[in-house]
Amino acid sequence: MSYQYRFERILTLKEKEKDELNEQYKGAISKFEKVAEMLYGFLKKKEDLEFHQAGRLQNGLSVQDIRHHQQFITNLEKTISYYQELVIQARNRMNWYEEKLVDMNMEVKKYEKIKEKDASVFLEKMKEDENNQLDEVSVVQYMNRGIR
Template identity: 55%
Template sequence: MSFSYKFQKILSIKETEKERAQELYQQCVRKFEEVAEKLYHSLKQKEELEANQLRKISTGLNVQELRHHQQFITNLEKTILHYQNLVFNARQKMTEQEQQLLEKNIEVKKYEKIKEKQYSHYKELVNADDNRLMDEISIQQFMNRGS
């Protein structure tokens, strides 16, 4: 008598779904990190440009150059705003995928727990059968010695 889990196909499907959810979550994490890094570099570039502009203003800067710097900073601020929106969306998507992954994990754990309980019950039945068989063998041997 061998153990057969009646929900094995469902467990396999749930494990596959969990793996897909894990992959999607990892993709979302990578996308978030990528966009966040671009935002960081843009913010750092803006900070460096502003610091550079302040140095040039203190040493003397013509109006045309000042306008050029200001236009560049304005464009950079638009880029930063764009990346902030992308980071927000990527974080939101990552959080959604994380939630789905947690749900898939819980589903798999439920079926694994059921499998463990069924296996434990199976082992009890096997042990009971073994004990019954041993008792019958002992009785047979006792009866054979007595004759």
């Protein structure tokens, strides 16, 4: 008689859901990293541009160049603001998937724990049945010796 876990299908389904959620979580991490790198690039570009403009102001700039740089910085700030929102959204999505993954891990562990306990109960029952059979065989052998 072999052991068969009664919730095996549920456990398999939960493990599959956990694996899918893990893939989605990895995708959310990847998207977060990509958006954060873009934001960093724009922030670095703005910093370099401001540094460059400050250096050119020391040597003197035309009003047209100052306006041009200021317009470019304003547009860059709008882009930075947009990417900051994207980073916030990506971080929230990543955190949401992380919470769901933690919950799913706990659920799978519960089913695995139930399986372990059920398997140990099954083994104990098998040992008990085996001991009872050995006792019956011993009694029958003893009775057969006594009859002769």
